[in-house]
Amino acid sequence: MISIVSVHKSFDEVPILDELSFDVSLNSICAIVGPSACGKSTILNLICGLDQLDFGKISMPASNTIGYMMQEPMLLPWRTLEENATLGAEVKEIVASSEVDVGVYFNNVGLALDRLKYPITASGGMKQRVALVRTLLLKTNILLLDEPFSSLDFDIKLKVQKFLLKQQAELGSTIIWVTHDIEDAIAISDRVVVLSDKPAKVKSIIDIDLHENKRSPVEARKSLKFRDYFSAICEQLKYLDNGDND
Numbered sequence: 184m185i186s187i188v189s190v191h192k193s194f195d196e197v198p199i200l201d202e203l204s205f206d207v208s209l210n211s212i213c214a215i216v217g218p219s220a221c222g223k224s225t226i227l228n229l230i231c232g233l234d235q236l237d238f239g240k241i242s243m244p245a246s247n248t249i250g251y252m253m254q255e256p257m258l259l260p261w262r263t264l265e266e267n268a269t270l271g272a273e274v275k276e277i278v279a280s281s282e283v284d285v286g287v288y289f290n291n292v293g294l295a296l297d298r299l300k301y302p303i304t305a306s307g308g309m310k311q312r313v314a315l316v317r318t319l320l321l322k323t324n325i326l327l328l329d330e331p332f333s334s335l336d337f338d339i340k341l342k343v344q345k346f347l348l349k350q351q352a353e354l355g356s357t358i359i360w361v362t363h364d365i366e367d368a369i370a371i372s373d374r375v376v377v378l379s380d381k382p383a384k385v386k387s388i389i390d391i392d393l394h395e396n397k398r399s400p401v402e403a404r405k406s407l408k409f410r411d412y413f414s415a416i417c418e419q420l421k422y423l424d425n426g427d428n429d
């Protein structure tokens with residue numbers, strides 16, 4: 184289990200996270216949703232050790248390895264999309280396995296014909312998929328994904344989500360991811376952590392029971408329970424459509 188216990192974090196004495204606690208079971212998918220700039224990315228930065236917390240504790244099994252896809256793709260302009268995708272694997276010296284995998288990964292995220300293009304000719308959605316492949320090729324057992332689908336059209340997003348879920352099932356990885364899209368959060372996660380506005384506390388933790396046999400982002404959306412989860416989270420986030428125009 185990954186445990187976040189009573190975590191506090193301030194930047195320049197402005198509190199961002201306050202008494203934040205939640206658990207993520209290993210081999211599960213946990214989405215974090217909340218108002219804009221409430222501290223979602225900060226949580227991922229603290230989990231992977233890029234930032235230091237002020238108080239509290241984050242614990243996880245010592246043997247875990249972490250892959251982190253940040254919000255910005257940050258591709259190197261002089262490398263092709265394929266060379267960008269293999270960069271992390273190269274640094275980690277797992278080139279041999281990535282050479283075999285990279286074609287399969289590009290195919291599964293809809294970039295089969297784009298491997299030799301350079302970032303300057305790629306759309307935002309293409310760059311985002313390259314950044315995701317770069318993270319997946321590391322085959323870590325924890326994945327931290329910050330808005331991994333935000334630039335993708337719906338059909339490509341479903342394709343990428345299906346691939347991510349397949350990978351997660353095969354490798355038994357634990358995914359903690361941040362999104363603004365409540366429907367995506369419900370469709371692929373086991374747990375949704377809803378945060379309050381800054382300084383962020385956990386408003387509620389909603390366990391999603393939609394994925395009986397196999398996760399499917401499309402089948403999940405068709406379920407009646409999906410709407411119940413959607414309403415519950417909207418209510419928590421105060422997305423109330425009561426006819427006001429303001």
Ligand SMILES: Nc1ncnc2c1ncn2[C@@H]1O[C@H](COP(=O)(O)OP(=O)(O)OP(=O)(O)O)[C@@H](O)[C@H]1O
Nearest residue numbers: 194195199217218219220221222223224225226361
């Ligand atoms: N290194 C830093 N120094 C100072 N302030 C920071 C730093 N990193 C983040 N912040 C501030 O902390 C707050 C939370 O930022 P964070 O990026 O974690 O929010 P978020 O919920 O991921 O945002 P968004 O919804 O826009 O993606 C913001 O007000 C941001 O300006």
